[in-house]
Amino acid sequence: MPAITGRTTVIAHIGHPTELFASPSIYNPWFQARNVDAVVVPFGVRAEEFPALLPLVTRMSNFGGALITMPHKVTVMSVVDEVTPTARIAGAANAVKVGDDGRLLGDQFDGMGFVNGALAKGCVFQGRSALVVGSGGVGSAIAASVAGAGVARLGVHDARPGVADDLAGRIAEHWPGLELSTDSNDPAGYDIVVNATPLGMEPGDPLPVDVERISPGAFVGDVVLRGTTPFLRAALRRGCAVQVGTDMLFEQIPSYLRYFGLGETTAQELRALAELTE
């Protein structure tokens, strides 16, 4: 780990609970290897404190940026002053920095991380169909990026009434030619199937979709940071290609580092340096 001094830039990793945060174990070894005087620090902030805390933290003299995670990825949109189109369509942001004019800016790279990782594994999006289950912050971001990557048909689904419809509405505005549905989490007939729900974080969680109905040729991704989850194991048994949550994580981190002005790297370099014990 880099030695922390009073000159060290703090990247606040804000979410709750913090126990499974992987980012400190990825960013901090890279900062040390590259002699970047910065540190990612977990801030275990509950939903009710977040809107008041974030602006104050961003005004700290040694603030270098914030990584925003559950349960704040959606809330943060109304706390910052300005968001990028990517974040607006996703309805969620997970990176906050202070602009040159002092305004708080929000962006998000979750979806880009998922798509980049899948492309690197040979997954084709152009003209294909995708189902993204879970329309919270990360699910919305993935759905928006998958749409941007050129799928012809997109299913989004969320167990909470209306949530997937709101997401589909934002996506439809930007990609009017896209065939959208929100009424089912049935993976049958989809080329790409993504779990963007928390199911799989706890032992004994049900699987997010009926894996027996996934096409054996489908590409299956999971956002849960638990290695090869029961969902992915079941998909592998069906013959699917899969992507674990940490792949999405590593693929997006170069974008964050660039966004915060902390340097250039690759997912490969980050992975080689990371100290994950997963």
Add this chain to the structure above:
Amino acid sequence: MPAITGRTTVIAHIGHPTELFASPSIYNPWFQARNVDAVVVPFGVRAEEFPALLPLVTRMSNFGGALITMPHKVTVMSVVDEVTPTARIAGAANAVKVGDDGRLLGDQFDGMGFVNGALAKGCVFQGRSALVVGSGGVGSAIAASVAGAGVARLGVHDARPGVADDLAGRIAEHWPGLELSTDSNDPAGYDIVVNATPLGMEPGDPLPVDVERISPGAFVGDVVLRGTTPFLRAALRRGCAVQVGTDMLFEQIPSYLRYFGLGETTAQELRALAELTE
């Protein structure tokens, strides 16, 4: 440095500016050596943000305590729910934790650090006279601890009108037999002379008192964390025994660690492990 994860306890070191913070370089190597999963992180918080930020930070799920430094040591007294008598007399706190009932508690160990360090160097307080120049947070704390250590005569002085008188009033309530004066920073006739002003932090600062009037047998201390300051060098040339700011710092840290429930140590062990580049 210890590897930071989502399970790491954060000790927020809150002040502004942060550049000269020494605590991260003292606490963090000790945490690593003792396998304590905690980290001291600088929070560069300005005066106007502090009253709103502190309560929010203390409600973080991984909050383990706060070290409060300039310019918040006095302000913090009205932000926490309860302070110890030591802090009340000093009019300043520099340690905040959450009590079992969720109330915010403030205490301070600056003065204890100064006295313990001086005692270890053979300085005698009982029945002697002391001058403490500067009645801000740290000066007030030192004056209170010096009074508690048994001096018979105490001079406190501050360039700001009324500040030393307020401190003297609080001290007089607790030690009614103590001879107190607030009208001069003349060190003549004092057995112990302490600079508790920031003078000496910047090159070219004037000396805090007229060193030529310090008794050659006096014990002279400085709170400025710049090694042997020009003030202390002048005192050494007069033949005085001296104590540097970092001595006060090391002597108080075992008290903070105990206060936060993070373990037991000594100033000697901390000093052996510290990574100060001073």
